[in-house]
Amino acid sequence: MSALTDDTLPVTPRAMRDEMIVFAAMALLLALVPFTGIYPFFVMQALCFALLACAFNLLIGYGGLLSFGHAMFLGTAGYVTAHALKVWALPPELGIVIGTAAATLLGLVTGYISIRRQGIYFSMITLALSQLLYFIYLQAPFTHGEDGIQGIPQGHLFGFLDLSKPTVLYYVVLAGFLGGFLVIYRTINSPFGEVLKSIRENEQRAISLGYKTDQYKLLAFIISGTLAGFAGSLKVFVAQNASLTDVHWTMSGEIVLMTLVGGLGTIFGPVVGAFVIIAMQQYLASYGQWVTVIQGVIFVACVLTFRRGLIGEIAHFLRRSL
Amino acid sequence: AQDKTVKIGALSDQSGLYADLGGPGSTLAAQMAAEDSGLKAKGWKIEIVSGDHQNKPDIGTTIARQWFDVDKVDVIVDVPNSGVALAVNNVVKEKNGVYINSGAATSDLTNAQCSPNTVHWTYDTYMLAHTTGQALVKAGGDTWFFLTADYAFGAALERDTTAVVTANGGKVLGGVKHPLNTSDFSSFLLQAQSSKAKIIGLANAGGDTTNSIKQAAEFGIVKGGQKLAALLLFLTDVKAIGLETAQGLNFTETFYWDMNDQTRAFSKRFAERMKNGAPPTMVQAGVYAGLLHYFKALDALGGNPHDGVKVVEKMKAIPTDDALFGKGEIQPNGRTIHTAYLFEVKKPSESKGPWDFYKLVGSVPGDQAFTPLSESKCALLKK
Amino acid sequence: MADAKLAEAPAKAAGGAEVLSVRDLQAWYGESHILHGINFNVKAGEVVTLLGRNGAGKTTTLKAVMGIIGKRTGSIRFDNQEIIRASSDRIARKGIAFCPEERGIFASLDVRENLLLPPVVRPGGLSLEQIFALFPNLKERLYSQGTKLSGGEQQMLAIARILRTGARFLMLDEPTEGLAPVIIQQIGHTIARLKSEGFTILLVEQNFRFASTVADRYYIVEHGKVIDGFANSELSANMDKLHTYLGV
Amino acid sequence: MAYGGICLADEFILETHGLTKEFAGFFAVRDVALKVRRGSIHALIGPNGAGKTTCFNLLTKFLKPSAGQILYKGQDITAMQPADVARLGLVRSFQISAVFPHLTALENVRVALQRQHGSSFDFWRSKSVLDRYNGRARELLNDVGLSEFANTPAVEMPYGRKRALEIATTLALDPEMMLLDEPMAGMGHEDIDKIAALIKRISAKYTILMVEHNLSVVANLSDIITVLTRGQVLAEGNYADLSKDERVKEAYLGAGHG
Amino acid sequence: MQALYAQLLVGLINGSFYALLSLGLAVIFGMLNIINFAHGALYMMGAFTAYFLLSLGGLGYWWALIIAPIVVGIFGMILERTMLQWLAGLDHLYGLLLTFGIALIVQGVFQNYFGSSGLPYAIPDYPQIGDWRGLQGGINLGFMFLPIYRGWVVIFSLVVCFATWFLIEKTQLGAYLRAATENPTLVRAFGINVPRMITLTYGLGVGLAALAGVLSAPINQVRPLMGADLIIVVFAVVVIGGMGSIMGSIITGFALGVIEGLTKYFYPEASNTVVFVLMVLVLLVKPTGLTGRAA
Numbered sequence A: 001m002s003a004l005t006d007d008t009l010p011v012t013p014r015a016m017r018d019e020m021i022v023f024a025a026m027a028l029l030l031a032l033v034p035f036t037g038i039y040p041f042f043v044m045q046a047l048c049f050a051l052l053a054c055a056f057n058l059l060i061g062y063g064g065l066l067s068f069g070h071a072m073f074l075g076t077a078g079y080v081t082a083h084a085l086k087v088w089a090l091p092p093e094l095g096i097v098i099g100t101a102a103a104t105l106l107g108l109v110t111g112y113i114s115i116r117r118q119g120i121y122f123s124m125i126t127l128a129l130s131q132l133l134y135f136i137y138l139q140a141p142f143t144h145g146e147d148g149i150q151g152i153p154q155g156h157l158f159g160f161l162d163l164s165k166p167t168v169l170y171y172v173v174l175a176g177f178l179g180g181f182l183v184i185y186r187t188i189n190s191p192f193g194e195v196l197k198s199i200r201e202n203e204q205r206a207i208s209l210g211y212k213t214d215q216y217k218l219l220a221f222i223i224s225g226t227l228a229g230f231a232g233s234l235k236v237f238v239a240q241n242a243s244l245t246d247v248h249w250t251m252s253g254e255i256v257l258m259t260l261v262g263g264l265g266t267i268f269g270p271v272v273g274a275f276v277i278i279a280m281q282q283y284l285a286s287y288g289q290w291v292t293v294i295q296g297v298i299f300v301a302c303v304l305t306f307r308r309g310l311i312g313e314i315a316h317f318l319r320r321s322l
Numbered sequence B: 001a002q003d004k005t006v007k008i009g010a011l012s013d014q015s016g017l018y019a020d021l022g023g024p025g026s027t028l029a030a031q032m033a034a035e036d037s038g039l040k041a042k043g044w045k046i047e048i049v050s051g052d053h054q055n056k057p058d059i060g061t062t063i064a065r066q067w068f069d070v071d072k073v074d075v076i077v078d079v080p081n082s083g084v085a086l087a088v089n090n091v092v093k094e095k096n097g098v099y100i101n102s103g104a105a106t107s108d109l110t111n112a113q114c115s116p117n118t119v120h121w122t123y124d125t126y127m128l129a130h131t132t133g134q135a136l137v138k139a140g141g142d143t144w145f146f147l148t149a150d151y152a153f154g155a156a157l158e159r160d161t162t163a164v165v166t167a168n169g170g171k172v173l174g175g176v177k178h179p180l181n182t183s184d185f186s187s188f189l190l191q192a193q194s195s196k197a198k199i200i201g202l203a204n205a206g207g208d209t210t211n212s213i214k215q216a217a218e219f220g221i222v223k224g225g226q227k228l229a230a231l232l233l234f235l236t237d238v239k240a241i242g243l244e245t246a247q248g249l250n251f252t253e254t255f256y257w258d259m260n261d262q263t264r265a266f267s268k269r270f271a272e273r274m275k276n277g278a279p280p281t282m283v284q285a286g287v288y289a290g291l292l293h294y295f296k297a298l299d300a301l302g303g304n305p306h307d308g309v310k311v312v313e314k315m316k317a318i319p320t321d322d323a324l325f326g327k328g329e330i331q332p333n334g335r336t337i338h339t340a341y342l343f344e345v346k347k348p349s350e351s352k353g354p355w356d357f358y359k360l361v362g363s364v365p366g367d368q369a370f371t372p373l374s375e376s377k378c379a380l381l382k383k
Numbered sequence C: 001m002a003d004a005k006l007a008e009a010p011a012k013a014a015g016g017a018e019v020l021s022v023r024d025l026q027a028w029y030g031e032s033h034i035l036h037g038i039n040f041n042v043k044a045g046e047v048v049t050l051l052g053r054n055g056a057g058k059t060t061t062l063k064a065v066m067g068i069i070g071k072r073t074g075s076i077r078f079d080n081q082e083i084i085r086a087s088s089d090r091i092a093r094k095g096i097a098f099c100p101e102e103r104g105i106f107a108s109l110d111v112r113e114n115l116l117l118p119p120v121v122r123p124g125g126l127s128l129e130q131i132f133a134l135f136p137n138l139k140e141r142l143y144s145q146g147t148k149l150s151g152g153e154q155q156m157l158a159i160a161r162i163l164r165t166g167a168r169f170l171m172l173d174e175p176t177e178g179l180a181p182v183i184i185q186q187i188g189h190t191i192a193r194l195k196s197e198g199f200t201i202l203l204v205e206q207n208f209r210f211a212s213t214v215a216d217r218y219y220i221v222e223h224g225k226v227i228d229g230f231a232n233s234e235l236s237a238n239m240d241k242l243h244t245y246l247g248v
Numbered sequence D: 001m002a003y004g005g006i007c008l009a010d011e012f013i014l015e016t017h018g019l020t021k022e023f024a025g026f027f028a029v030r031d032v033a034l035k036v037r038r039g040s041i042h043a044l045i046g047p048n049g050a051g052k053t054t055c056f057n058l059l060t061k062f063l064k065p066s067a068g069q070i071l072y073k074g075q076d077i078t079a080m081q082p083a084d085v086a087r088l089g090l091v092r093s094f095q096i097s098a099v100f101p102h103l104t105a106l107e108n109v110r111v112a113l114q115r116q117h118g119s120s121f122d123f124w125r126s127k128s129v130l131d132r133y134n135g136r137a138r139e140l141l142n143d144v145g146l147s148e149f150a151n152t153p154a155v156e157m158p159y160g161r162k163r164a165l166e167i168a169t170t171l172a173l174d175p176e177m178m179l180l181d182e183p184m185a186g187m188g189h190e191d192i193d194k195i196a197a198l199i200k201r202i203s204a205k206y207t208i209l210m211v212e213h214n215l216s217v218v219a220n221l222s223d224i225i226t227v228l229t230r231g232q233v234l235a236e237g238n239y240a241d242l243s244k245d246e247r248v249k250e251a252y253l254g255a256g257h258g
Numbered sequence E: 001m002q003a004l005y006a007q008l009l010v011g012l013i014n015g016s017f018y019a020l021l022s023l024g025l026a027v028i029f030g031m032l033n034i035i036n037f038a039h040g041a042l043y044m045m046g047a048f049t050a051y052f053l054l055s056l057g058g059l060g061y062w063w064a065l066i067i068a069p070i071v072v073g074i075f076g077m078i079l080e081r082t083m084l085q086w087l088a089g090l091d092h093l094y095g096l097l098l099t100f101g102i103a104l105i106v107q108g109v110f111q112n113y114f115g116s117s118g119l120p121y122a123i124p125d126y127p128q129i130g131d132w133r134g135l136q137g138g139i140n141l142g143f144m145f146l147p148i149y150r151g152w153v154v155i156f157s158l159v160v161c162f163a164t165w166f167l168i169e170k171t172q173l174g175a176y177l178r179a180a181t182e183n184p185t186l187v188r189a190f191g192i193n194v195p196r197m198i199t200l201t202y203g204l205g206v207g208l209a210a211l212a213g214v215l216s217a218p219i220n221q222v223r224p225l226m227g228a229d230l231i232i233v234v235f236a237v238v239v240i241g242g243m244g245s246i247m248g249s250i251i252t253g254f255a256l257g258v259i260e261g262l263t264k265y266f267y268p269e270a271s272n273t274v275v276f277v278l279m280v281l282v283l284l285v286k287p288t289g290l291t292g293r294a295a
C-alpha cells in the first residue's frame, strides 16, 4: 500500500477524548482573539483557509484521494456568493447557502467525472477540471474577468448581525469554521468514515465485500467540495471581493501546502498549516520577491524532513492521534 | 500643533509579472519623491513601507487594511494588476485614505468604480487605445486587425481602439480572440497576415504581447509590410524582446526616460540606485510624480494629512506640474491627465545605449487622450 | 539435451567448502526487531532448508542475506567475504540469486522480458531452451503480460528467471506454494538436478513433504532464532521434535 | 437453506452454461458447465493456468465472460456488477491475500459486518455505533484462531494469518456461498488443519466452492471435485474416483499419487 | 481551405513541443513514478542556459542544443541524488509536492535575478550557405509562409522522440527501467544498480525538458515563468496519452497540437480549454488514457 498511509495513520487507536480536549482549547483560543489585539482580519482569512484545508484533508487523509483542483470549489462558491450579494442583493445567509450549494453541485458533477479514476489520474483530472473552470470564469461576464467582483456589501446576517463590524464578522466566521470543522470530524469518525478508510486501503477487497466504492468516494468528494465551498462563501465576507486567483491552480497548490505543513490525515494539522502559510504570506510580504522561494523551500523541507507535518510529528512523538 | 507625519505604503507586485515595471523600482521612486519633496525641511516626518500583493486581491486587501488599521498608513501608491487595484480601491475608500494608483490599466478606477479617495496617475486602457489608434490612423494606418486577449481587459482595449479607428476614418478588417497566456501565436498571426490589414493591433499584455511580437517577426510580418501596434507595452518589455525583434513596433506611453533634460536627470539618479541599473518605467515615474503632487497638497494643507478625501480634494485643486509628466490636472473623477506619446521602437543600428529604444512618432494632448469627462461614468461627477 | 548442457557446468565441489555462513544475524523492519541472532551455514553443493512456523522469520532471513532489509547486524560471509554491509546489487553480482515468496513478476513486462530481466552475472546459467524444457507453460505464454499469468505460472517464471543468471547460489522462498502436484514434482526434480550440477540451494518451505525429498539438511527457525538443525539422514530420529516445532 | 433435492432449481445454488473467457485469442476458460450443489463443498482443481482463478473472476463478475451464462439461485447474474453479486450473498476471497493493511484485524472484520448491517453511508453519526459489532467480530476472529491478533494491524501479521483474517472477513458477510481461492496457500500445517476444520464447520451453513492445490485438504474436505485443464472440464467426481483416473493423474496429480 | 492546411501545419509544429515535454514527463513518471512538477521550470532553465551560453560564453544555438540539456540534466541528477531519491517507495503525492516546491524555488530565484519579462534570444543565423542564413527566414509554401526554424523544430523533435521511444521500449535498459518502477528492491537484488540507473533516467527526462527549452528560446520569450503555465497543458497531454506511456505521449503531443491548431482556427476562444475538455472525454471513455497500461 501507499506509504502515505504508513506515515499518516495514527499509531494508536484514535483517542477521541484527547481530540475533543484539543478542539475545546482551539475554540477557546480562537474565541479570545479579538481581546488580544491580534489583527482579526488576518485570523479570519486564516480561518477560511483552515476550513478549506480541512475539507481537502478529508479527501486525501481519509479517502486517499489527492485533489489538485480544490480551488475550484473555493472560487465557485466565492463567485456565486459575491454575485448573489452584490447583484441580486440577497441577504448574507442566503448568499452563503447559494454559494455553498453551487459548490455541492460542482462537487457532484466533477466528482462524477473524476472519482472513477485512480491515484494520480484523479489528481490530474481534478487539476484539469479546475483549470477548465478557470478559463470559463476568466471569460464569463459575471465574474468580471481579471478585475473580479469588487466592493461586495457585507450586510446583516439574519437581519441583525452587522457583518461590517469586524468583531461581529469575526465571530460569525469563527462559528462557521468551528461548525465546518465538526462536520468533518464527525464524518471521519462515522461509520461512513470507516468504510472510506477501508476503500483507501484495498479497494478490490472492499468491492468484493459488496461495497459500491464509487458511491462512497463520490459522497466524500461532495462533502469535501461542499465544505470547501462553504469556506469560499465565508471568505467573500472577509475579503469583500471574489477574484480569479481563488480558482487558479496555484491556489490548489497552496491548499495542498497548508495541509502538508500541518500534517496530512491529522485532524488539526490543516488548521495549523493554514495559519502558518497565511501568516507567512502576510508577514513575509516585506521580503517581497522571496516569498515564492520560501514557499518552495517549505514544500521541499516538509517532504524531505517532516513528512508528517507539524501536527503529525507532534502526534507521532506523543503517540496520539491529533 | 499640526500633525506632520505621513506614512506611505508602496503596494506592488514584488515578485511576479509586474515586478519589473513596478516592484522594488516603485518603492525607490516613492523614496526619491519623499526626498525631493522638501517636506522634511519643513518639519514633516515621512515614512515608507512596501508590500507584495503577489497579484492576489485578497492579499492586497488584507495588507491594505492592515496598513490602515495597524500601521496607520495614509497613502497607498502603485498597485499594478487591475484586479488588485480595484480591490484595494474599495479598502482605501472605506478607510478614507489616499490612493494614488500608477500601475493599473483599468479605466474603471475613474469610471464605474471611481472614489473620492483615488487618483489614477500615468495611464489607462482608454488612453492607450485612444492615442495609439488615433495617431496611427492619422499616419496612414487605416486598416486594422486585432489580436485580442480573451478577457475583460483585452475586450476593453479592442473596443476603445475600434471606436477611435472608425471615428478617424479607418476600418477594422477583423480580429481574433486568443486565450490568456497563450504560448504560441502562429495560428493567429497567420490569420492576421492573410487579412492584409496595415496595422495589427495587439490588445493583450505581458507575456502574450512579447510572444506575439517575437513570433510576428519570425513569420516575417513586419518585413512583409504590416505594422504591429502594441496597445500596452512597457520599456521593460522592449528590453526583453530585444531591438532586433521589436524594431518598428508602435505603442503609447506617457513617460520615457529620454524625453528631455529633466527626465534624463531624474532617470540617471534613479538608475544609479536600482539594482540592475535600469531607468524608470512609466509606472515608476508615475509613483514619483503622483507622490510629489501629493506632497504639494500636504504642504498646502500645512498638516493633518489623515483625512483622505480632503487631501485628494486638495490634490485636485492644484494643477499638476512636474519634471516627468509636464503640466496637467487631476479631473474630478480622479483621472490625472497629461500628454501621451506614440513611440516607435528603434532599429538596432539606431540605438546608442543599453536603454536607448524609442523614437517619438507623435503626441496627443492630455485632454484628447483621456476619457472626456462627458463620457465618464463616475458617480462623483453627478453631484 | 538439457542434461548435456547441465553436465558442462563445473563439477560439484567435493566435500563442500562453506559457501555461506551466517553468524548472529539480527534484523529489523522499521522499529520491530524480527531476527534475534540467526546462525547457520551452507556448504557448496548442498540443499539446505529452513523450516519454521508462519512468521518465524524465514523470509526475513533470506532477505537479510540478500541485503534488502533496512537494518541488519551480525555477520554474513559468502565465499569468505563479509557482505553484511554490501548493497543488494553487489551481493547479487557475487553470485546469489533470490526468488521471493511473493514472486515479484513485473506487470509492465511481458513474460519474455521478465525472463530475460535479471542480468547474467557469470557464465554457466541455463539457456532458454533448457528453461522451456523445464517449464513448458512459459513458452506458450511468452508474450503475455507478466502478471496475467496464473498464480502457478508466475511461480514458475520467478524460478526460471534466476536460473539464467549463472548465480551458483540460489535462495528459493516457498517455491512450491500454489503449484499443482505435477509441477511440484517437476520442481523437485529440477532442484535435484541443479544440486547435482553443483548449484547450492537455500530453501524456505512450509511443505515439509516436499522439502524432505530434496533437502540435505534442515534448520528450524523460531521467533527469529535458529533453534535446531539436523541432516536428512537424522530425519526419522528427529521426527518427534519436528512435530512439536512445526505441528506437522 | 436447502434440504436435499426438494426441487431441481433449488438443488443447485450456482450453475454456469457455456462459460467462456477469451483473452486476445487465448481461451482461459472454455465452455464450462459447472453445477454447485447447495450446501456442498465443491473443489475446483487443475494444473496451474487451467483457468480456475479466471473462473472465479467470472463468477464474481470481476471479469466479464466472453460467452455463457451464470445462474445463481436461479437468477441470471451474468450482467451484474461485482458489488451487487456480493450483496446477493456470493462472496469471494482472493488468491493473493486481500486485507485492509492498516486496519486492525478487528476493524477488518467490522468493515464487513458493517456492510452487512447497513449504516455505511451515515457520515453524521459517530462511529461508536459500530462498537455493537465488536462482539460478533471477536467471535469470528476466534473461529479462525486470531483472537490474540484482534488489535494488530493486518500489515504486521504473518502471511498465513492474513489468509485466516480474510476468511473471517468473508464469513462476516454471512454469505450463502463462498468462493475460496487457495485458502491454505502459504500456511503452516497447524493453520491448515485449523482452517480445514473451520471450513468443514461452516460448510454446514454455507455452500463452498474452492480452489486448492493441497491434495490432502481437497481429499478430506470436498464432496465433489471438478478438474479443469486448459480452460475445460476434464473430469468431475469424488476424490477416490478421480485419483484413479489416468487423465487426471497425468494432467494434475503426477506420478506420485493414486 | 489553404488556410486550413496552414493551421494544420502550424499545429503540428506546436505539437512537437508538447511531444518533447510530455515525453520527458512520461519518461520520468514511467520510470521513477514521479509527477515531475518541476518540468516547466527545467524547461525554462534550458532556455536560460541557451541564453547564458550565448551572452556569457558566446556559444550559439547549435552549441546550446547540445550543452544545455547536459547542463540541466546534470542539475536534474543532482536534484535526484540529493532529494528525489529519498522518496523512493513513497506515495506519488510526495514526488509531486517535492517537485512542485523545487519549481517554486527555481522560478522564484530566476525571477529575482532576471525579472519576469524575460530576455531576448534570436533565431540562429549560421551556418550560412548560399542564401540560407542559418535557420532564419522562411519558405513560401504557397498556402503559407513557413519559417524555416519551425520546420526544423518538427523534424528534430520527431527524431528525438523516436530515439527516446526506442531506448525505453526496445532495449534491455528500458526493461530494467520499467521493472525498477514496479519493484526497485527486487531489481536491485538481481544485481542492477538501480539508484544510479534512476538518476540517469531522471537526467534524461530533464534533459529532454531542457532541449525543448532551447528549441523554444528563439520562438518564445525566455522568461522565468515560460514553463509554469505550459506545464499544466503538458500534464493533460501525458494523462490523455496514458501516464508513463512513451508512445502515447508522443502521439498525443503531436495530435493535441493539431487539434489545438484547428480550434484556434474555428473557435479560438476555446483553444486553451480544448485540451482539458478532451482529457475529460478521453478519461470518461478510457480511464487509463489512450495507450495506458492497465493500472
Ligand SMILES: Nc1ncnc2c1ncn2[C@@H]1O[C@H](COP(=O)(O)OP(=O)(O)OP(=O)(O)O)[C@@H](O)[C@H]1O
Residues within 6 Å of the ligand: C029, C032, C034, C052, C053, C054, C055, C056, C057, C058, C059, C060, C061, C101, C206, D155, D156, D157, D158, D159, D160, D186
Ligand atoms: N514489512 C514488515 N513490517 C513489519 N513486520 C513485518 C514485515 N514483514 C514481516 N514482518 C513480521 O516479521 C515476522 C517474520 O516474518 P517472515 O515473513 O520472515 O516470516 P516467515 O517465517 O517467512 O513466515 P511465512 O511462513 O508466513 O512466510 C513476522 O512476525 C511478521 O509479522
Ligand SMILES: Nc1ncnc2c1ncn2[C@@H]1O[C@H](COP(=O)(O)OP(=O)(O)OP(=O)(O)O)[C@@H](O)[C@H]1O
Residues within 6 Å of the ligand: C141, C144, C148, C149, C150, C151, C152, C153, C178, D023, D026, D027, D028, D046, D047, D048, D049, D050, D051, D052, D053, D054, D055, D095
Ligand atoms: N487478464 C488476462 N489476460 C491474458 N491472459 C490471462 C489473463 N488472466 C489469466 N490469463 C491466462 O489464463 C490462464 C488461466 O489463468 P488462471 O489464473 O485462471 O489459472 P489458475 O487455474 O488459477 O492457475 P493457478 O493454479 O496457477 O492459480 C493462464 O494461462 C493465464 O496466463
Ligand SMILES: [Mg+2]
Residues within 6 Å of the ligand: C058, C059, C060, C101, C173, D159
Ligand atoms: Mg515467508
Ligand SMILES: [Mg+2]
Residues within 6 Å of the ligand: C150, C151, C152, D052, D053, D054, D095
Ligand atoms: Mg489461480
